Amino acid sequence: MPVSGKLKVLLLIFAFLIVGGTLLYTHEIVQQLQAKEREVANLYAKSLGFIANAKAGEGDYSFVFNEIILAIDFPIIETDSTNTEIKAYRNLGVDSSKFSGEELQQYFLEKIAEMDELHEPVKVAFQDTIILSYVHYGESPLITKLRWLPFVELSIVALFILIGYISFSYVKRSEQSNIWVGMARETAHQLGTPISSMMGWVELLKEQAGRDAKRLETINDMQNDLLRLQKIADRFSKIGSKPDLHEENLTDVIEKVIKYFERRIPHTGKKVALSIQNGSQVKAKINRELFEWVVENLTKNALDAIENGVGKISFSIHEKGSQVFIDVADTGKGIDLKHRNEVFRPGFSTKKRGWGLGLSLSKRIIETYHRGRLFVKESRPGFGTTFRIKLKK
Numbered sequence: 348m349p350v351s352g353k354l355k356v357l358l359l360i361f362a363f364l365i366v367g368g369t370l371l372y373t374h375e376i377v378q379q380l381q382a383k384e385r386e387v388a389n390l391y392a393k394s395l396g397f398i399a400n401a402k403a404g405e406g407d408y409s410f411v412f413n414e415i416i417l418a419i420d421f422p423i424i425e426t427d428s429t430n431t432e433i434k435a436y437r438n439l440g441v442d443s444s445k446f447s448g449e450e451l452q453q454y455f456l457e458k459i460a461e462m463d464e465l466h467e468p469v470k471v472a473f474q475d476t477i478i479l480s481y482v483h484y485g486e487s488p489l490i491t492k493l494r495w496l497p498f499v500e501l502s503i504v505a506l507f508i509l510i511g512y513i514s515f516s517y518v519k520r521s522e523q524s525n526i527w528v529g530m531a532r533e534t535a536h537q538l539g540t541p542i543s544s545m546m547g548w549v550e551l552l553k554e555q556a557g558r559d560a561k562r563l564e565t566i567n568d569m570q571n572d573l574l575r576l577q578k579i580a581d582r583f584s585k586i587g588s589k590p591d592l593h594e595e596n597l598t599d600v601i602e603k604v605i606k607y608f609e610r611r612i613p614h615t616g617k618k619v620a621l622s623i624q625n626g627s628q629v630k631a632k633i634n635r636e637l638f639e640w641v642v643e644n645l646t647k648n649a650l651d652a653i654e655n656g657v658g659k660i661s662f663s664i665h666e667k668g669s670q671v672f673i674d675v676a677d678t679g680k681g682i683d684l685k686h687r688n689e690v691f692r693p694g695f696s697t698k699k700r701g702w703g704l705g706l707s708l709s710k711r712i713i714e715t716y717h718r719g720r721l722f723v724k725e726s727r728p729g730f731g732t733t734f735r736i737k738l739k740k
C-alpha cells in the first residue's frame with residue numbers, strides 16, 4: 348500500500364476513535380444524570396410518604412412540591428393511587444389556562460405513559476402498605492440536549508473537515524495543473540525556435556546536395572524527424588492552452604497512428620498486427636493533435652505489453668446514442684488486478700525505462716480537454732487488455 352493509502356487508513360481509524368469516544372463519553376454522562384434524577388424522584392416520593400405518615404394521611408402536603416423540591420428540573424407528575432387523578436405536576440411546559448379540563452387530563456395521561464416507559468413510577472405509601480400516590484417522572488431537557496450534543500458537534504466538525512478538504516484539494520489541483528500547463532507551454536516555446544531554424548538548414552542542405560541520392564535520402568529522414576519534433580512541440584503548446592475541438596472522422600485519425608506504428612514496428616523486432624474495425628463513419632468532436640497523442644500512448648503501451656514478440660492490437664469504434672466508444676485491445680501480458688487503479692497515477696510504471704506519464708497524460712487529455720472518460724475496460728493477466736475511451740459526439 349502506498350504511504351498515502353496507509354495515512355488514509357490511519358486517519359480513518361483516528362476519526363472512528365474520536366466519534367466512538369465522544370459518543371461513549373456522552374452516554375456515560377447521560378447515565379450519571381439519569382441516576383441522579385432517579386435519586387431525586389425517589390427522595391421526593393419518600394418525603395411525600397414521610398409527610399403522609401406524620402399527618403396520618405390527612406392534609407395538604409403539596410407544599411413539598413411547591414417549596415421543597417423547587418430545584419427539580421425534570422418533568423414530574425403525582426397521581427393518586429388509582430393512577431387517574433392528577434394531584435400535582437411540575438416542569439411539564441403546559442399552560443393550563445389554554446386547555447379544557449378534559450384536554451389537560453388527556454395530555455397528562457399521555458405524558459404519564461411516556462414517562463412510565465422511561466422510568467418505573469415511584470410509589471408513595473402510607474406505613475409501607477397502603478399506596479397513596481404515584482410519582483411519575485421524565486427526563487430533564489438537559490439530558491435530552493446532551494443526547495443530541497455529540498451528533499450536533501460531530502456534524503459540525505464533519506462539515507468543517509469536508510469544506511477544508513474540498514478547498515485544499517481544489518487549491519492543490521489547480522497548483523498542480525498550473526505547473527503542468529506552464530511546463531508544457533515553456534517547453535513548446537523553447538523548442539519552437541531551434542526547430543524552425545533547423546527546418547531552414549535542412550532546406551539549404553537539400554539545395555546543396557544536388558542530385559546525390561544517398562544524401563537526399565538522409566536529408567529526407569532528417570526532415571521527417573524534424574517534422575515529428577515539431578509535432579511534439581505542437582502537442583505541448585496545445586496542452587498549455589484551451590484546445591479547439593472539431594468534428595473529425597475517428598477512423599482517419601486512428602489510421603494515421605496505425606501507419607506511423609507500422610513503419611516503426613519492424614525496428615523493434617516484434618511481429619504485431621494492427622487493425623481497425625467498424626465505425627468508418629463515426630465522427631466525434633476532438634482536438635486532432637491531442638487525440639492522436641492519446642491513441643499513440645495507448646498503442647505504445649499495448650506494444651510494450653506484447654512481450655513475447657507476436658500479437659495483435661485492434662481498435663474498434665462504435666456509437667450509442669450521443670456517445671462514442673473507442674476500444675484499444677491488445678493480446679499482451681495484461682494488468683494485475685492490484686494495479687488496475689494505479690496505472691493512471693502519474694509516475695506509476697512497471698517498465699525499466701518508463702516515466703509512468705503516458706496514461707495519466709492521456710486521461711487528462713480525454714477527461715479535461717474532451718470531457719470524456721478513459722478507463723481499463725477489461726484486462727486478463729496473460730491474455731490482454733482493453734482500454735476504452737468514451738467521448739460525447
Ligand SMILES: Nc1ncnc2c1ncn2[C@@H]1O[C@H](COP(=O)(O)OP(=O)(O)OP(=O)(O)O)[C@@H](O)[C@H]1O
Pocket residue numbers: 644648649652677679680681682690691695696697698700701702703704705706707732
Ligand atoms: N496495455 C497494457 N497492458 C499491460 N499493462 C499496461 C498497459 N498499459 C499500461 N500498462 C501498465 O501501466 C503502467 C503505466 O503506463 P503509462 O503509459 O502511464 O507509463 P509507462 O508506459 O510505464 O511509461 P511512459 O508511458 O511514461 O513511457 C505501465 O508501466 C504498465 O505496467
Ligand SMILES: [Mg+2]
Pocket residue numbers: 644647648704705706
Ligand atoms: Mg506508456
